[in-house]
Amino acid sequence: MTTTDLSTTGRAQRQRRRLGDVLFAAGAQGSGILILAILAGVAAFLILQSFDSLAANQANFLTSSEWDANTREEPSFGVAALAFGTVLAAAIALVLATPVAIGIALFIVFYAPRRIAAILGYLVDLLAAIPSVVYGLWGIGWLVVQLAPFYAWLETYFGWIPLFAGPVSTTGRTMLSAGIVLAVMILPIITAMTRDVFLQVPQSHREAALALGATRWEMIRMAVLPFGRPGIIGGAMLGLGRALGETMAVAMILSPSLVISWFLLQSGNQTIAAHIALQYPEATGYGVSALIAAGLVLFAITLAVNMVARFVVSRRKEFA
Amino acid sequence: MAKRIDVSGLHVYYGDFLAVEDVSMTIEPRSVTAFIGSSGCGKSTFLRTLNRMHEVTPGARVEGKVLLDDQDIYAPDVDPVEVRREVGMVFQRPNPFPTMSIYDNVIAGYKLNNRRLRKSEADEIVERSLRGANLWEEVKDRLDRPGASLSGGQQQRLCIARAIAVEPSVLLMDEPCSALDPISTLAIEDLISQLKENYTIVIVTHNMQQAARVSDVTAFFNLAGTGKPGKLIEIGETNKIFTKPEKKETENYITGRFG
Ligand SMILES: Nc1ncnc2c1ncn2[C@@H]1O[C@H](COP(=O)(O)OP(=O)(O)OP(=O)(O)O)[C@@H](O)[C@H]1O
Numbered sequence: 014m015t016t017t018d019l020s021t022t023g024r025a026q027r028q029r030r031r032l033g034d035v036l037f038a039a040g041a042q043g044s045g046i047l048i049l050a051i052l053a054g055v056a057a058f059l060i061l062q063s064f065d066s067l068a069a070n071q072a073n074f075l076t077s078s079e080w081d082a083n084t085r086e087e088p089s090f091g092v093a094a095l096a097f098g099t100v101l102a103a104a105i106a107l108v109l110a111t112p113v114a115i116g117i118a119l120f121i122v123f124y125a126p127r128r129i130a131a132i133l134g135y136l137v138d139l140l141a142a143i144p145s146v147v148y149g150l151w152g153i154g155w156l157v158v159q160l161a162p163f164y165a166w167l168e169t170y171f172g173w174i175p176l177f178a179g180p181v182s183t184t185g186r187t188m189l190s191a192g193i194v195l196a197v198m199i200l201p202i203i204t205a206m207t208r209d210v211f212l213q214v215p216q217s218h219r220e221a222a223l224a225l226g227a228t229r230w231e232m233i234r235m236a237v238l239p240f241g242r243p244g245i246i247g248g249a250m251l252g253l254g255r256a257l258g259e260t261m262a263v264a265m266i267l268s269p270s271l272v273i274s275w276f277l278l279q280s281g282n283q284t285i286a287a288h289i290a291l292q293y294p295e296a297t298g299y300g301v302s303a304l305i306a307a308g309l310v311l312f313a314i315t316l317a318v319n320m321v322a323r324f325v326v327s328r329r330k331e332f333a
Numbered sequence: 334m335a336k337r338i339d340v341s342g343l344h345v346y347y348g349d350f351l352a353v354e355d356v357s358m359t360i361e362p363r364s365v366t367a368f369i370g371s372s373g374c375g376k377s378t379f380l381r382t383l384n385r386m387h388e389v390t391p392g393a394r395v396e397g398k399v400l401l402d403d404q405d406i407y408a409p410d411v412d413p414v415e416v417r418r419e420v421g422m423v424f425q426r427p428n429p430f431p432t433m434s435i436y437d438n439v440i441a442g443y444k445l446n447n448r449r450l451r452k453s454e455a456d457e458i459v460e461r462s463l464r465g466a467n468l469w470e471e472v473k474d475r476l477d478r479p480g481a482s483l484s485g486g487q488q489q490r491l492c493i494a495r496a497i498a499v500e501p502s503v504l505l506m507d508e509p510c511s512a513l514d515p516i517s518t519l520a521i522e523d524l525i526s527q528l529k530e531n532y533t534i535v536i537v538t539h540n541m542q543q544a545a546r547v548s549d550v551t552a553f554f555n556l557a558g559t560g561k562p563g564k565l566i567e568i569g570e571t572n573k574i575f576t577k578p579e580k581k582e583t584e585n586y587i588t589g590r591f592g
Pocket residue numbers: 347350352370371372373374375376377378379390563
C-alpha cells in the first residue's frame with residue numbers, strides 16, 4: 014500500500030516538474046520573441062515615420078550635412094555630419110576610457126590591498142549611478158574651463174598633428190571635451206565588466222603562469238588578458254553603446270555646428286542624439302519626421318556596432 | 334642541470350595555522366622522490382614551498398631553510414620568480430592556457446626570458462620539449478590547434494612539455510595523474526622515468542603502486558591528529574619503505590591499516 018502511494022506521488026512530482034519545465038521554456042521563448050518584436054516594432058516605427066520627410070527631401074540624406082527641415086516645402090537635410098560627430102565622440106570616449114578601465118580593474122583585482130580594492134570597487138559602482146545631466150553640468154561648469162589652457166598647450170606642441178590643429182576654441186566647448194566627459198561616463202561600466210572577468214580567471218591559469226617564472230605583470234599578460242579579452246570587448250561595446258546614444262552631456266557641452274571636422278580642439282561637430290534633443294522642441298513641417306530619420310541612422314549604427322562586437326568576441330571561440 | 338634540494342627545520346603556516354611542522358630532508362639530483370600520506374597532511378603545502386608557490390596564497394609563510402644546491406631560496410635577495418624558473422611545477426588538473434595554441438603553450442615560459450626569439454630557435458625548443466614529454470608524434474601536425482583540444486592525458490603531457498621548455502633543474506608534480514585514465518597514467522609514469530636522467534623530480538601521489546613504480550625515494554607524511562600539523566614521519570629508499578619501514582605508522586599506512 015505504502016509503495017503504491019510513494020510511486021504515485023513520485024509520478025505526480027515528476028509530472029509537475031515537467032509542467033514547470035514547459036512553463037519555463039515557454040516563458041523564455043516568449044521573452045525572446047518579445048524582444049525581437051519590440052526591436053522590429055521600433056525599427057518599423059522609425060522607418061514609417063521618417064518616410065514622409067525622406068520622400069520630400071531635396072538633398073541626399075546620407076551625404077548631405079545641412080539641416081533645413083522645418084518647412085512644409087522642399088526640405089533639404091542630411092545626416093552625414095551628425096553621424097560623423099556621433100561616431101567621433103563615441104570613439105574618443107572609447108579610446109580614452111578603455112585603457113583606464115582596464116588599468117583600474119587590474120589594480121583592483123591584482124594589486125590593491127583588499128580594503129582599498131573594496132572601496133575603489135564601490136566608488137566605481139557609484140560613478141555609474143550618476144545621472145548624465147549631472148555629468149553635463151560638471152563638464153560645462155568645471156571641466157571645460159580647466160581644459161581650455163590644456164588645449165592651448167596641446168595646440169602649441171602637437172598642433173602639427175591635424176587632430177590638434179588650431180585655432181583652439183577659447184570656450185573649451187569642443188569635440189574633445191564632449192569625448193572626455195563621455196569617457197568619464199562610460200568608465201564605470203567598462204571597469205565593472207572588466208573587473209568581473211578578471212575575477213573569473215581560474216586560479217589554475219594564474220598559477221600555471223606563475224609556476225613558469227612569470228612576474229605578476231607577465232602572469233597578467235599570459236593568463237589574464239587573453240582569458241578576459243571577450244569580456245573586455247563586451248564591456249567596451251556596452252560603453253560604446255552608451256556613448257553613442259548619450260544626449261544630455263553632449264547637448265550641454267558641445268557648441269554645435271553641422272560640419273564634418275577632424276579638428277578636435279575647434280568648436281564644431283554635433284551628434285545625432287544631441288541634435289534630436291535640441292531640435293525636437295522647435296521642429297515644424299517635416300522637422301519631426303527628419304529627426305526621426307536621424308534617429309533611424311543612430312539605431313542602425315548602434316546595431317552595427319553590436320554586431321561587429323559579437324563577431325569579434327566569437328571569432329576565436331575555440332580558444333576560449 | 335639537476336640540483337639537490339636540502340630542507341631543514343621547515344614549518345609552513347597559513348596565517349596562524351601551522352599546517353606542516355619541522356620537515357627536514359634531502360632530495361638527491363637525478364632521482365624521483367614520492368610524497369605519500371593521507372589527505373590533508375600537508376603534502377601539497379610542503380611541495381609548494383619548494384618553489385615558493387605557496388606565496389601566491391595570502392597569509393601563507395614558512396620558517397626554516399630550503400637550499401637548492403647551495404643557494405638558500407628564501408634568502409632576502411632571492412626573487413621568487415627566479416626560483417620558479419629553476420624549479421618547475423606540474424599541477425593536479427592539466428592547465429594549459431586555453432587561449433593559446435599547443436605551440437604557444439610550450440614556448441610561453443621560454444619567451445619570458447628570451448623576448449627576441451628566432452622562429453627556427455622557437456621551433457627547435459618546441460619540438461625538443463614535446464619530444465621530451467613524449468607528445469611530439471601525437472601533435473606535430475596540429476601545433477596551431479588550441480591546447481584545450483587535446484585529451485586530458487595529452488594536456489598533462491603538454492603541461493610537462495611547457496614546464497621543461499624553460500629548462501628547470503627540478504620538477505615538482507602534485508598528483509599529476511589523478512585526473513587521468515590508466516593508459517595516460519602509464520604514459521606519464523614512463524615519462525617520469527625518462528625525465529629523471531636530467532631532472533630532480535618530486536611527485537605527490539595517492540597511488541601507492543605508482544609511488545612504488547616510479548620513485549627511488551619515498552617520504553611518508555602524516556597528521557599527528559585532527560587539527561594538528563602534518564609531519565614527515567619517515568623518508569627512505571622506496572624499496573625499504575614498502576617492505577620493511579622503520580615506523581609502525583608507515584607500515585599501517587602502506588598496508589592499509591590505520592590508527
Ligand atoms: N589555502 C589554504 N588556506 C588555509 N589552509 C589551507 C590552505 N590550503 C591547505 N590548507 C590546510 O593545510 C593542510 C594541508 O593541506 P594540503 O592541501 O597541503 O594537504 P595534502 O596533503 O596535499 O592533501 P591531499 O592529499 O588531499 O591533496 C590542511 O589542513 C588544509 O586544510
